[in-house]
Amino acid sequence: MKIKVIIGSFLIGVSVIGSCVPQKKYHEVNIRNAEMMRSLRDTEDQLDSAFQKLADMRQSNAELEENLVAERQEKAELEARLDRAMSTSSSVRQELTEKEQRLSEQQQRLDLLQNLLDEQRSVMENLKATIDKALVQYRSDELQINEQDGKLYVSLQDKLLFSSGSATVNQDGKEALAKLAVVLNNSPEIQIMVEGHTDSVPIRGRFEDNWELSTARATAIVRLLTGTLSVAPERVIAAGRSFYEPKASNESADGRAKNRRTEIILTPRLNELFQLLN
Structure with a gap:
């Protein structure tokens, strides 16, 4: 908006000058004026582009901030799940250790029981052979x-x-x-x-x-x-x-x-x- 005001003021100034200067200089002024107008339009276009890029960058930055918040939340959830998993894993390991201990004790009892049964079977087989002979x-x-x-x-x-x-x-x-x-x-x-x-x-x-x-x-x-x-x-x-x-x-x-x-x-x-x- 300020640029358009400046341009308008400039044109009025040029018109005033045109009424006071010779024709040649007036023509040169018009040429410079046209060049300045083109330069001003280019600057205006560049500013518009810069403003658009700035808006895009702000939008992108907002999206990045949202993604960062989401990722932080996901990270916190993952860490919480990891903590629970570690706790569960510790409990499971403890339970497995206890089960392995019980299994080992039961296996020892089974082995001892089998040895006793084998011993009793051997005793009865020998007894039968002895009675058969007697x-x-x-x-x-x-x-x-x-x-x-x-x-x-x-x-x-x-x-x-x-x-x-x-x-x-x-x-x-x-x-x-x-x-x-x-x-x-x-x-x-x-x-x-x-x-x-x-x-x-x-x-x-x-x-x-x-x-x-x-x-x-x-x-x-x-x-x-x-x-x-x-x-x-x-x-x-x-x-x-x-x-x-x-x-x-x-x-x-x-x-x-x-x-x-x-x-x-x-x-x-x-x-x-x-x-x-x-």
């Missing part, structure tokens, strides 16, 4: 030895031990039990359960029923083992099962003969295993 003279229809669920079952048929309906151990039975007792006395860590079994035929005579007969037979064998044969009484349990755990069908004579038996069940001591499991 009782090798007896036929399979008189005596059988089987391993099941970590236990050893010495099954003596009724005809080897007792007369029909009797709970008194006969001489053949005493001899078989004496051979077995030698092995048992050399294996003091083995627990002993004596189970009497009968067939399903109702008993007649001095015993009230098959329960009483099976229990009396088991007790007779326990007394023989712990008395004459010197097996420690605290190792032995007597039990009567009557005909409620048959090995074969009671519908046939052969099946009933198999069911009339006394089983001496040998079990390794499991105290260490129970302590480890608890």
Whole structure:
């Protein structure tokens, strides 16, 4: 605006001068005036361009400031997330360390348990081999030895031990039990359960029923083992099962003969295993 005023004033001055100077000088003045007008217009254009550039730079600067604020905010958020991640990572590492410790302890227990089981299995295998050798003279229809669920079952048929309906151990039975007792006395860590079994035929005579007969037979064998044969009484349990755990069908004579038996069940001591499991 100031430039336009200046130009207007200049033109008025030139007109006044033109009325007072010769024609030649007036022409020279007009030429200079035109040149100045062009120069002024160029300057004005340059100023407009400079103002536009300044406005653009201010706009760009405002945008840069907005971006800077956004980046600072993003940086703060990232730092906060990093802090949380570091805290979480520390917690996770601590938890992993604790889990690894528990896993290591459990693995040690499992290894110890496996060693104990392997040891017990070895003990029972050796015990079976020893009993097999000690009782090798007896036929399979008189005596059988089987391993099941970590236990050893010495099954003596009724005809080897007792007369029909009797709970008194006969001489053949005493001899078989004496051979077995030698092995048992050399294996003091083995627990002993004596189970009497009968067939399903109702008993007649001095015993009230098959329960009483099976229990009396088991007790007779326990007394023989712990008395004459010197097996420690605290190792032995007597039990009567009557005909409620048959090995074969009671519908046939052969099946009933198999069911009339006394089983001496040998079990390794499991105290260490129970302590480890608890």
